[in-house]
Amino acid sequence: MVPGVVPVALLVARTDTHAVLVDGLLAYPTGFDFDLEVRYRPGRPRHHRPHPREWHELRLEVRFADGRSADNDPRRWPRLSGGQLPDPPLLYQSVSGPDGGHVWLWGLPPPGPLVFACQWPALQIPPSQAELDAGLVLQAAARAASLWPEKTPP
């Protein structure tokens, strides 16, 4: 499929030296993906760069209006067997690094506020959050285009 575009970029956290953005929100019928971007304020003295063992400490949680949530703590991943699927939402961060990462969130949110919350102690980024109207994600998911519509699902 070619995804639908959520026409918003979110500033989730900002300190005097760093910012965290949710950008590149693209929606499919089964979920949405986005870039989790850590920005370093230009022109300031060079800051502490997180050590590789700290990359995974950039905590991200996505909260739905119905109370369900998912985060990027792999210790909370469900233990599944065989072809069993986890209950959505499930957050999978495919890349982690000093500049953030790329995230796939399996499961579409219900209508209402969709909250992105983050914190990163290594960079003194306190718990911060921003939200958008989940309807924007649902509308984008509805616009996702099948490339081979006649394809028979497996």
Added chain:
Amino acid sequence: MSASHPPEPPEVEYRRPPWVEPPADVVPGIVPVELILARTPQRAIGLTGIRAYPTGFGCTLHMRLREVIPGEQSTFGAFNMLGGDVDPAGEFADYYLRFGVGFADGRKATNLDHRRDLDEVPAPDPPTLWLVRWEGYDRLAWEVDVWVWGLPPPGPLAFVCEWPARGIPETRAEIDAGLVLAAAARAVPIWPDHAAP
């Protein structure tokens, strides 16, 4: 160290040249563009999500296979990942996906442009095209984020792709560049008190 030496100036955050990546201190304006640039019975190329900044714009290329083709799973056989060094008249040129943007005033930028040294002086003239992220999800999907340095003038903004070895002829899709310019005007400084160095 002698006491007469002046103190070292503090090391500041390194910034790659503006033609390599978007500005770090701006939240982009978004243009909800969703295009299918090319589609054959086995392959497709889509383009979505223009992220506009005062200095240029980014977008995402979606490369899709309909089913697994041995030898072509992860990188789709060939893509000029680093944005240069492909001789368009060379022996292997047909095996590379060619992608570019065209402005209404005739200027263009493509992934066939020669690779540049990051510290090249003077900087190249805009527009330039640079690949900033690429990631494969499975054997059927591959995505590339592109950064185009330089905003287009008003008029049509063209996206062009061609992949001769994969049966994709030159294909062109156009949008109104005004959408990108309006989104760039909506981009928001993250630190509005920040004085440009």
